[in-house]
Amino acid sequence: MSSFASAGAIDLTLPSTELTRLLCDIPSESGDEATIADAIEAALAPYGHLEVQRLGNTIIARTSLGRAQRVAIAGHIDTVPINKNLPTKLERLSPEQAAADVPGTSPGEYLWGRGTVDMKAGVAVQLRLAAELVAPAVDVTWIWYDNEEVASDLNGLGLLAEARPELLAADFAILGEPTKGEVEGGCNGTIRVDIRTRGRRAHSARAWVGDNAIHKAAPILARLAAFEPSTVPVEGLEYREGLNAVRIYGGVAGNVIPDECVVHVNYRFAPDKTLDEAEAQLRSWFGEFELDFVDRSPAARPGLDAPLARGFLEAVGAEAKPKYGWTDVARFSALGIPAVNYGPGDPLKAHADDERVLLAEITRVEEGLRSWLTSR
Numbered sequence: 283m284s285s286f287a288s289a290g291a292i293d294l295t296l297p298s299t300e301l302t303r304l305l306c307d308i309p310s311e312s313g314d315e316a317t318i319a320d321a322i323e324a325a326l327a328p329y330g331h332l333e334v335q336r337l338g339n340t341i342i343a344r345t346s347l348g349r350a351q352r353v354a355i356a357g358h359i360d361t362v363p364i365n366k367n368l369p370t371k372l373e374r375l376s377p378e379q380a381a382a383d384v385p386g387t388s389p390g391e392y393l394w395g396r397g398t399v400d401m402k403a404g405v406a407v408q409l410r411l412a413a414e415l416v417a418p419a420v421d422v423t424w425i426w427y428d429n430e431e432v433a434s435d436l437n438g439l440g441l442l443a444e445a446r447p448e449l450l451a452a453d454f455a456i457l458g459e460p461t462k463g464e465v466e467g468g469c470n471g472t473i474r475v476d477i478r479t480r481g482r483r484a485h486s487a488r489a490w491v492g493d494n495a496i497h498k499a500a501p502i503l504a505r506l507a508a509f510e511p512s513t514v515p516v517e518g519l520e521y522r523e524g525l526n527a528v529r530i531y532g533g534v535a536g537n538v539i540p541d542e543c544v545v546h547v548n549y550r551f552a553p554d555k556t557l558d559e560a561e562a563q564l565r566s567w568f569g570e571f572e573l574d575f576v577d578r579s580p581a582a583r584p585g586l587d588a589p590l591a592r593g594f595l596e597a598v599g600a601e602a603k604p605k606y607g608w609t610d611v612a613r614f615s616a617l618g619i620p621a622v623n624y625g626p627g628d629p630l631k632a633h634a635d636d637e638r639v640l641l642a643e644i645t646r647v648e649e650g651l652r653s654w655l656t657s658r
Contacts, residue, residue: 292325294413298648299393299641301406305359306370306397312360312436315339315428319359322409322426331416332424335449339428340438342449343412349421351590353655354452354614356439357405357459357625358430361397362633370395373638384630386462392638400431400632403639404458404625407648411655418655420590423452430610434579439610443617454590455614456651459605460627460639463647465595466605467519467584467622469612470550473560474528474577477502477568483534483541492539496532499543503527505567506547514552517584519604521552525567546576550606553581582612585620597657598624598650624651 292304310318319339326334332343339359373394380389393403405426412424427438434440443450459466479499484492509525525547532543547568551560557580565573585591586602595602605611605623614621626643 292321292409294325294329294409296410297645298403298406298410299644301410302398302403302639302644303370303393305402305406306393306395307368309364309368310360310397311363312429312432315360319426319428322359325409326412329413332412337442337445338438340442341426342442343424344449345418345421347417347421349419351453352421352423352451353590354423354425354450354455354619355408356425356427356455356457356610357401357408358428358438358610359402359405359426360428360431361400361402362431364396365635367394367396367635367637370398384628386628386630388640391641393641394636394638396637398639399460399627399629399637401458401460401625401627403627403644404460404647407626407644407651408458410648411652415652415655419657420655422655423449425450434577437610439613443613447617450614450617450619452614452619454588454594455611455619455621456594457609457611457614457621457623458625459609459623460625460629460632461603461605461623462628463600463624463626463643463650465598465600465602465622465624467586467602468516468521468553468582468615469605469607469609469623470521470523470552471555471557471560471581471612472577472579472608473549473551473557473564473575475547475549475564476574476576477545477547478572478574479543480572481539481541484539486537486539489539493541495540495543499530499532499545502545502568502571512552514554516553516604517586519584519586519602521604522606523552524548524550550608551581553583555581579608580612580616581608582615582621584622585615586622588620591620591622594622594654597654600624600650
């Protein structure tokens with residue numbers, strides 16, 4: 283752990299690249315965000331233009347300038363588990379090394395370590411601008427929240443929406459999820475369902491006495507293997523869907539015919555569908571089986587026709603793209619607030635053991651966001 287993390291102090295006047303490193307060197311796996319939340323709250327306290335509030339380990343900082351419009355800008359402060367990838371370190375990728383990495387990797391100087399991509403670089407940019415911009419062109423509600431990487435019912439932004447929905451009120455929202463500095467509108471929805479088959483146990487030496495539940499799952503797997511993902515246009519963006527088995531289990535012993543098998547399926551659906559419509563689609567595909575829906579998160583439409591969204595795209599010089607993964611923009615969308623994803627970091631490196639962010643990308647996102655917040 284860095285000496286900074288031990289000291290528990292954050293200097294918000296530092297460059298956002300250095301702030302990223304300092305934030306990442308404070309471990310904050312989901313459920314263990316109190317230390318970093320304390321540090322953020324303390325760092326914001328001296329800034330009189332911000333009204334700072336806290337709900338659990340979620341920190342809210344608001345301007346109240348009487349502007350005609352308000353923007354919510356949010357980022358999560360938790361990470362997936364650390365796997366020998368802290369403390370952070372700087373590394374330089376040559377053109378040859380970049381070409382051998384994931385598609386689209388650029389050569390240059392990177393910050394390596396857990397959370398650099400998902401999403402403390404985005405949080406660092408937001409914190410620096412929250413402290414710096416005393417009189418932005420719009421009122422801003424800055425939100426840094428916990429438990430994004432775990433079960434939806436623990437999500438700090440969701441808990442804030444339930445307990446203090448007035449704090450999320452805005453005309454437009456930006457979530458600092460990693461997008462390589464591009465703008466990704468809306469997001470796919472996601473449903474996870476257990477598809478269960480049942481049989482009858484018997485000794486495997488006398489299999490004819492039993493009824494093999496695993497064998498009964500063959501039609502489920504065949505349909506999944508034959509599935510051809512749709513690409514669905516929504517408000518000018520094309521969202522690619524997906525339907526996949528992500529886990530399968532059944533059986534009790536090596537000499538027992540199994541009486542139960544469960545195929546755990548994840549459906550990623552485009553924002554042209556509601557949750558209920560997506561669930562109905564799954565029932566139409568697998569309706570003859572026993573279905574247990576274990577997780578449902580709605581999709582979010584891009585909302586890029588909103589005037590603030592159009593101005594944002596122009597200011598940051600980006601072309602909008604679809605967001606395939608689910609993000610918390612859906613929580614804003616459910617409240618009728620158009621929202622986009624915009625942050626440094628390559629999503630292909632999120633959660634990876636060699637997670638790393640290009641320093642120039644952090645600076646570029648900071649400059650784009652600053653330009654937009656001060657130009658109108």
